Amino acid sequence: MQFSTLTPVNVLTGFLGSGKTTLLNRWVRQASMQNTLIVINEFGDIGLDHQLITQSDEQAVVEMSSGCLCCTLRGDLSRTLKQAIDSLLAEGKPAPSRVVIETTGLADPAPILQLLMTDHWLAHRFQLDSVVCCVDAANGEATLQAHRESQRQIAIADRLLITKTDLVDEVRLTPLANQLASINPAAEQWQVVNGNLSPELLVGAGLFRRDSQRYQVEQWLKSARYSVIHAEDVKHEEKQQGGSSADAVPPSSQPTLTRHGENINAFCFCVEALITPDALENWLDLLMSLMGEKMLRIKAIVHLTDRDEPLALHGVQHIFHPPTPLPMQCVNDRISRFVFITQNVAPATVAQLYRFFTPTSTTTTLSTDPTANSPTNLSTNSPTNEAI
Numbered sequence: 510m511q512f513s514t515l516t517p518v519n520v521l522t523g524f525l526g527s528g529k530t531t532l533l534n535r536w537v538r539q540a541s542m543q544n545t546l547i548v549i550n551e552f553g554d555i556g557l558d559h560q561l562i563t564q565s566d567e568q569a570v571v572e573m574s575s576g577c578l579c580c581t582l583r584g585d586l587s588r589t590l591k592q593a594i595d596s597l598l599a600e601g602k603p604a605p606s607r608v609v610i611e612t613t614g615l616a617d618p619a620p621i622l623q624l625l626m627t628d629h630w631l632a633h634r635f636q637l638d639s640v641v642c643c644v645d646a647a648n649g650e651a652t653l654q655a656h657r658e659s660q661r662q663i664a665i666a667d668r669l670l671i672t673k674t675d676l677v678d679e680v681r682l683t684p685l686a687n688q689l690a691s692i693n694p695a696a697e698q699w700q701v702v703n704g705n706l707s708p709e710l711l712v713g714a715g716l717f718r719r720d721s722q723r724y725q726v727e728q729w730l731k732s733a734r735y736s737v738i739h740a741e742d743v744k745h746e747e748k749q750q751g752g753s754s755a756d757a758v759p760p761s762s763q764p765t766l767t768r769h770g771e772n773i774n775a776f777c778f779c780v781e782a783l784i785t786p787d788a789l790e791n792w793l794d795l796l797m798s799l800m801g802e803k804m805l806r807i808k809a810i811v812h813l814t815d816r817d818e819p820l821a822l823h824g825v826q827h828i829f830h831p832p833t834p835l836p837m838q839c840v841n842d843r844i845s846r847f848v849f850i851t852q853n854v855a856p857a858t859v860a861q862l863y864r865f866f867t868p869t870s871t872t873t874t875l876s877t878d879p880t881a882n883s884p885t886n887l888s889t890n891s892p893t894n895e896a897i
């Protein structure tokens with residue numbers, strides 16, 4: 510399956526009452542959202558949101574109710590999308606060119622992202638474009654302190670929309686914006702009043718841009734926004750000074766500590782040397798098996814010893830999307846960059862575990878099979894270069 514033929518999916522998340530439906534109500538009226546399929550995951554029997562969304566000929570709105578997509582209804586997403594697309598085609602309408610999934614306010618978006626990678630039918634038809642998270646300007650700080658789900662929604666997002674900014678002044682807005690930036694430094698922030706925001710600002714955060722038919726590596730990875738830890742520095746300091754790898758962690762990567770003792774860490778781990786496939790696989794395997802639940806999101810551009818072209822990796826918790834081989838001209842150097850957003854996992858732990866596996870001498874080949882979703886499967890098959 511070519512990347513260019515996969516339908517982009519935007520996941521719209523945000524805590525209860527944060528303004529998701531208000532935003533969607535605006536979006537469905539926009540010309541740029543024509544031919545978009547909107548999936549609303551309601552929790553409970555009465556799908557009020559569905560009644561609120563204005564329907565038009567261009568948009569199909571389907572509703573999944575009675576349960577939360579992230580907890581109980583995983584099989585239902587592919588079923589819902591299949592049925593919706595079948596009925597569009599039966600009516601003589603085109604298949605959707607975009608899907609927007611609005612989650613329940615309490616949903617952890619990570620399982621939904623995993624579903625897009627692991628469900629065979631979904632993985633062959635859809636690709637994640639962006640996770641968009643609404644944060645209520647008036648209640649955001651309190652919600653963030655009190656609810657783990659809210660922290661995870663913010664940490665995993667590509668775009669953060671601070672809604673209801675008409676209700677607060679700068680004195681309240683600035684600390685919230687700073688806190689969001691410390692949890693998720695790479696996510697762009699937008700202020701929104703009554704859902705008034707062009708949907709075009711929200712799409713196109715994915716690795717592959719459909720409109721230009723190009724890979725956009727730096728816009729996707731945004732590694733420059735993170736504090737950086739160099740694998741080589743970690744080694745050097747320990748050898749020369751007898752310090753620990755924690756010494757190599759810059760102060761700017763100190764965690765955002767929330768009231769419930771959750772540490773959200775966002776950092777970029779850089780490796781200048783080419784990495785052997787074994788070291789990569791063993792490192793990621795160990796990280797995921799020991800602390801997969803706490804790995805909220807991982808994106809990486811990796812340069813391996815056994816191949817010229819770089820690979821793009823994208824993981825959510827313990828699940829990885831199949832590696833995507835990229836054309837060499839997408840990158841400027843051969844430094845591997847891993848962006849981690851973690852919960853209660855210190856950057857030093859990630860760095861130390863990497864050191865544990867380097868150097869290694871054997872080489873294997875990474876699979877690009879869409880069903881090979883775990884790092885454990887990275888070494889199984891020959892690459893097929895399907896995504897190029």
Ligand SMILES: Nc1nc2c(ncn2[C@@H]2O[C@H](COP(=O)(O)OP(=O)(O)OP(=O)(O)O)[C@@H](O)[C@H]2O)c(=O)[nH]1
Nearest residue numbers: 524525526527528529530531614672673701702703
């Ligand atoms: N003042 C103000 N109110 C807003 C704004 N955006 C949304 N609201 C109001 O906030 C309330 C919640 O908005 P919704 O769009 O229903 O929020 P939601 O995230 O879909 O809510 P759930 O589905 O319960 O999670 C509604 O009464 C909206 O009218 C805004 O920018 N300013």
